[in-house]
Amino acid sequence: MCGIGGVFLADRHQTLDRQLLVNMAAIQSHRGPDGFGVECLDAAGVGFCHARLSIIDLNESRARQPFLSNDRQVLMAHNGEFYDFQRIRADLTAQGVRFSSKSDSEILLRLYQRQGLESTLPLLRGEFAFALFDAADDCLYLVRDRFGIKPQYWTMTPEGLVFGSELKVLFAHQAVERRFTSEGLFHQLMQTMVPGTTAFAGVHQVQPGHVLKVQRRSDRLEVSESTYWDVDFPRLDQRDSTLTEADHIANVRAALLEAVEMRMVADVPVGCYLSGGIDSCSILGLASAVSQGPVKAFTIGFDDARYDETPIAAEMAEATGAEQDVMRLSGRELYGHMEQTLWHTERTIYNTLAVAKYLMSRHVNSVDYKVVMTGEGSDELFGGYPAFRRDMFLHGLEDLPQSDRQDWESLLQTNNSLVQGAMLAADQVDDPDLDAVVGFTPSCLQPWLACAPLVPDLLADEHRQALVEYSPGKAIAEQLNPQQLDGRHALDKAQYVWIKTMLEGQILTWGGDRVDMANSMEARPAFLDHHLAAAAVQVPPELRIKGKTEKYVLREAMAGLLPEVLYKREKFAFMAPPAHTEPEKWAQMKQLADDYLSDEAIDAAGLLSKEGVRALFARHDDPATTDAERVQMDAVINHLLGVQMLHRMFVAADVPAQAREQADRLGWRVLMPV
Template sequence: MCGITGWVDFERDLDHEHAVLAAMTATMACRGPDDEGMWTDAHVGLGHRRLSVIDLQGGRQPMMADSGCGAGSGTPDPGGPGTPDPGDPGTPDPGTPDPGTPAAVLTYSGEVYNFRALREELAAAGHRFRTRSDTEVVLHAYLEWGDDLAGHLNGMYAFAVWDTRAECLLLVRDRMGIKPLYYYPTPHGVLFGSEPKAILANPAARRVLDADGLRDLLSFVKTPEHSPFAGMYEVRPGSVVRIDRSGLRKRRYWQLEAREHPDDLATTVATVRELLDDIVTRQLVSDVPLCTLLSGGLDSSVITALAANGLAERGAGPVRSFAVDFVGQTERFRADAMRDAPDAPYVHELAKHVAADHSDIVLDTRDLMDREVRSAVLRANDAPNGMGDMFTSLYLLFRAIRGHSTVALSGESADEVFGGYLWFHDPEAVHADTFPWLAMFGRAGGERLGLLDSGLIKALDLPAYRADSYGQALAEVPRLPGEVGLERRMREVGYFHLTRFVQYLLDRKDRMSMASGLEVRVPFCDHRLVEYVFNAPWAMKTFDGREKSLLRAATADLLPESVSARRKSPYPSTQDPAYEQALHEEFGRLLARPDAPVMPLVDREQAHAILTESVGSVSSEFARRAVELVLGLDQWLEEYEVEVDLPA
């Protein structure tokens, strides 16, 4: 897993912009602590930071290939060839590179799990390989299939290919959006990077928060292609963005489709299991230490059990597993609407069941409130999150894991695929004229915004923004002829989660893990599984009257009964009163700074009212997230020097 960045400008000689490209590339050092490479030509510069996972010696980047299908050495060219004067009569026609110029250059982040099969296919077509890396396979896939290469890949990836023959840049992102990729169009080209920080390191990119950017931060709806920064966009999952002298064009190479589900229940359960066995086996491939993330819930327990089996079969066990916990969490646990039991007992039962080499990463309030840690989380995320400890603890978990492993497997996204969240099973939320998670948690969402200035909230008109996003999502949903009633609605609900909700969690997972140079793989996001389960009838997905019926039935033999039957419990949040007290004190210090960047956006009367509440009161349960949001906004505006351009 790596960090990529680059710059294309068709009116500028980028051979002389090494310092800027180096600054852009340096921002990705956290994603790729093992190596750095840059390549430039007249109108393009590509940067790469590498986290070595497969073929530790041979996979260096940017990687070059000539038109004869022979890959370059993988050693980055510090400068690359220049471009002759266009007025020189000996200059080749556009699209005909000088002798010695590579046909294509790749800067790549991700893992392609079927690279070995693709390598054999490409070798049979005449391609010659010099490394064992999946990077070289992706590069040759471009030479063989051009813009259609992504349809051949199984994995998580975000990459850029510069074609010297056509003078065009291709930006490609995986089907589910597991790996991030942003771009910033300029008058004569584009800037791009794995994260906004890479783009913002270029003086051509402005750091502006406009109304739509703030709406995106506050709405809890992941509108495709949006970013918090004005003028900056995400490559949509399953899409290709092509930039050449004629401009920028976007194309989706994959999206969910509605298909008739031909299988009965028994066959469906068996197929889910077969897919999971194959997916986890593929994702165990690594030349570095590998582990799993374990919460004691169904999803992470399935992945850990499958990984344990897969490693045992190749004589490579036991599986190493890690869980996050908080000091005193089990002893003082308080059940709520989302969580009815602490994680730790289930974690330990599953670890014992599969004979895992398990470790708990136990955090306290001092860890969660550490200023340097909170700043690192902000820099990793490039935006405020409003969820406080749920980001900070994940970052600390990943940082601790990185001392032992370089790759981790996660149970992320099973709830979106199989229908696990509470609101999937709440009729009022399901049939609301909005996204179900907003319907179920509307009150909490309102409280989260309660500290912001009422005039600003009115001007932003978040209900209209969410309604517009909902209308766009609803119009996209693929449907079967004659599909009506609950089955029709649950197809819509599933689509919303796979295109507007899961990206929040994938982004959080990616940013917090890569900030420590840890690669996290998400088997439940394999597009074959997603497509198959998406088209299974809702009645089949809930055949036993519970959530995630298909997943539970397909993996019942792997787990203890208590874990298999456990009710859905989200990622944990600390219940330590000391944490709320620390937030309370931090918020008081903020309000004592009238010149703080966030203060023009805050309802000061409401903010001071919160300071009079006692920690642990009912209203403070809601206020906690509001305080986290305001603290995060202030830190972001200050550290990132964001220019605010909002309605008066």
């Protein structure tokens, strides 16, 4: 895993600033502290930078990126991992292709040279984001992996296109504007981003499974985007009915084992994150089975027993012979490190689990581990979240008697009472635009749509007026592909929408890459292997959620690995305790609020309404406010703190100067060509 960045000038005769590219690498040195590289094609007006985290081929001089082809026609920079690269490398070598490194990244360059991008993409397996410039076509390609595990941002300036692995990489460029949009601010406060967007003016994300093509014509850059992969649940009339339950269980088991085996390949030790869920426990069980020695298992524990999963995790660690490392956290640590976490997430967070994961990645780094496998993606593919069960029985079981529906709803609300207001809306929310595209309003979006009415009163007049006619549900609905929703089961639709919104925008961002790479730690989510996904989408809805049991097929596939208590346990959302549940944590949050939500701070940023913020805190303290409402308001308060922090870090601060200073501290410099 690494960090990349670069510029593509509209005018090829304009001079490239090499030190600027170094600065762009330096400000993301946490992603790649093991070295940096800069490569420019001056005659073409294009330059890339790379900050390297050494995982495969530790020889820095041999594996340094960006890679430039021998004929100086193709320039490439890659962030992430390509699995199964040994087989591809051997096959190409047998065909006479010569490699200059042992790095997995180099297969991309050689495949592209031999067969072009369209034929190369299906062969790439893993989590990745890369940039590739072809001088012969005068064209830049920005590509992101299928689920969006690795980030990739871009923006257009008067000089040309700027891209990078993080927003701060773009902001290190003096020509990039740093300003919140009203729409971006709205979505930060209500939690769910519109796919492909950010909170900042003119700054976009390459969407998962997409290729951004930037073609230069004369002195003008033309941008187009295309899809090379999407989550493809079969239409109801196209499912393979010949596959039995036993077939699906065997297929899932085999695909997951293969995904884990591939992610154990590294030139450094590979550990595992371990919570009390079947996802991470399955990963640990399989990793332990294929490993020659004990696997290091890292667990986050909370002081609040209602949210703590360490007892079950400890049972799993003991059963597999893993070496467990438990890090316990309280409110002091969580809000005490929120600012550092937000500098890395570059977006707001609704729950301090992001802070907990930031602290865990720091701990992993401190004990000399660079790589861990994680359980992200299991719930998305196998129907694990309570929102999926709700949509299943409301929209996918049309013949279910009303009395059974009431029993389901009661059981669901009771078992998930701790996350009501966050993972489940307290009351039904219906959005007409989502209804029109999906057929119903997915339960995963309802908690955040329920927050939307709170947002206008929290905004400064300028932003509130700009959003009078704005519909967040419509903005999200317009980015969903109707062709992937038409003719699908209700559970397929619910999972698809979650994958396009919550998975990419939250779990893989502030719960994944950004807080992991903050401390130079690579996370490998084996469940998001696209070969496993191909098996998962074939599983019928009634086997993903069988009766009231979620992730049924996965449970059965992993039954021999899991302790009985875990095999029978209902899915529990892994979250940090909300602020109001602990006096110490609430006090820590209030300290931050005294700074970032003071009248002076609000006036300085010009984003929020002082009166609206005061009214929200007053309502939170009202004895008549329910627990579910407080969970919801805790999330909104976290977002209020977040937008103020982001403004101070990235809008008010001189980010280009920070990048120069970081390059100076690291001693990262390049000699200008003579």
